[in-house]
Amino acid sequence: MNRRTVVSTMVALCLASGMTNAQESSDKNEASDKYELNQKEEVIVDTSLSSFRVNELKELYSETAKKKAIKFDRKYVKDVNYDFRSTVDFNHPSLGMLTTEITESDLEAIQEIQREQQARDMRNQTIMQTAFHFSYAASYYKRTREKHEELVNQDKVYSQIFPFHMLLEDEGRVKPPVILETPFSREIEDKRTIRERKRRYRIAEQAEVVLRPPTYLDYFNNLLTKKPDLPSIYMIPLNDDELVYWRKGVMHGWVEGNEKANIVIQQDTRRLFRDFIGMLRYRAQANAKILTRPTTHHTNVGTNARGDVINIGESVFEITRLPTFNDDDINWIALPEVDDIFDDLTQETIDDLTQEVVESGALL
Template identity: 25%
Template sequence: MHKIMLWSCSMRRFLARTAEALACSFLLVLPAVAAQPVPLSSLQEIEAPAGLSEELSGLQIRNDAIREAALSYGARGGLSARTFELMLEVAKYDTEMSRVFDFRQLLVPAPSGMLIEPPVIDESQYALKVAPEGQEAAVADRVFAIDKPARIVSAPRDWRSYIEREWDMVEPPVAVLLPRTDEERASWRKWVSEGWKMGFQQADEIFQADLDRLVKDYTGMVRYRMLLAQGMVSAPYAMHQDRGVTGGGKEMRVGDRAIRITGPSQFEPRAERWTPADR
């Protein structure tokens, strides 16, 4: 019976703890700061300008339209405000994030100053597969799959491209949909507050999804390096070609060189060829 040799458990635990700690830290609510997006109170107190025509007045459709406008206004405001807060929090962890998610150390040098980014390998545990007719099933302790193949790059990935987002100033609804009466103002404040909470939650969900994607890609590349060291997956093969002088007409390239990945990484199913992982 062959002993399955897996990539370092300590590395897996380290990445999991790091991702969890960063996620918890980023989701802290910050105190109010200067130059942040418009606060909830300002969105709630907006009113229709004087002298506006009575279009939609007295109709149920006006109440429904105001509600939709208030919910949308509040949601956009909450999304913008929470995104702003999260980006401020991310900036505090710039050094730590750059150290933990250092994609440069995972790249492989290639000819002509190019770099090869390793594949991203996913891992699932206790995978069960049942045939459509239900007469056969298979279960595996672990299943590895190449989610993204190796590719040629000129620079390493930047973790900031995963989670940094811009926040936008929130434009108010058209004037005809702004509250005019005390009753409308009370409803407006309530609906804007509801929308604000939804936008706030949406910003947290977007950030968590972005952070999960960052951790997944980085962990997948680390997993590839560990499996490669154990002989469980092959390295991608790149072919370099010196093409000399190419082009003509309006453009000519001198010392033109090309690099192309001709052999993608593949798993090694023969367990006898694997080597033990360092513990």
């Protein structure tokens, strides 16, 4: 091996050794640059990662809930009519639905409140009052709706009993007045005078224009009441002890609501009879010239323009003079005289008889 070859080999070995040392030095430097986390720092990093994952899940749930929201159709539950048994036992479908709306946090809050006796008593009283008002409205709704449905089903019969269309005047455009009659009365005016009245009539409702004849059902429109709103989810019984207070409230409220409905039905029935008989009385007295008939006027306007509106073929019908009593009894037309069974009865006796007939159901 010549001198040149030996020198070249030694140079190559030196270079290789230098590169190896440089690589080892670089690896050592890189290793020295790495930072080791302590235990506290590792906890902070883990917490941050966990919080990040929680926020990501919240955002995912929120977006999914908005895009794929489920709406439960509870109309079929609300359409179920209330009855006493399902209301007092709190097992009506619409009431049972309320329990599903109470969250776990709501239950925990209610349980926390009930730890104090005073708060527990207040909650029980609130439940009883809520039950009373709800059952009152439910009972009233049930009774009035059933009565109205019964009246509608008997339309053919009642329309013949109360043919209001036959009592209208001026081609069905004027509803006659309602004349009320007060029977025999006697009163002391002063120490020297007693005044007796065999009959007294007064106009309770004056004549008015109408577009259609009234019907018997018009007197019972107030029976079409709104279905009662459900109670608050925070005022319903959640255990057997609270159910006892709920039942107390329902039992009292249901009875009072039903009684109130019966009173309203009786009042409507009396008003129906009063108006129909009063209109018949008007016709008889108008024919006898005891009462004047309403004076009406019909005007054909033709075309009537009001800026941006034009009416074609317009006409106006109005009552120009209302009926009044005529005290000129010379011109009265005598009506057949009949026996009057009420002459010997006081007003109190007549009212008692009327009340007895109404309560018997004959007018219902």
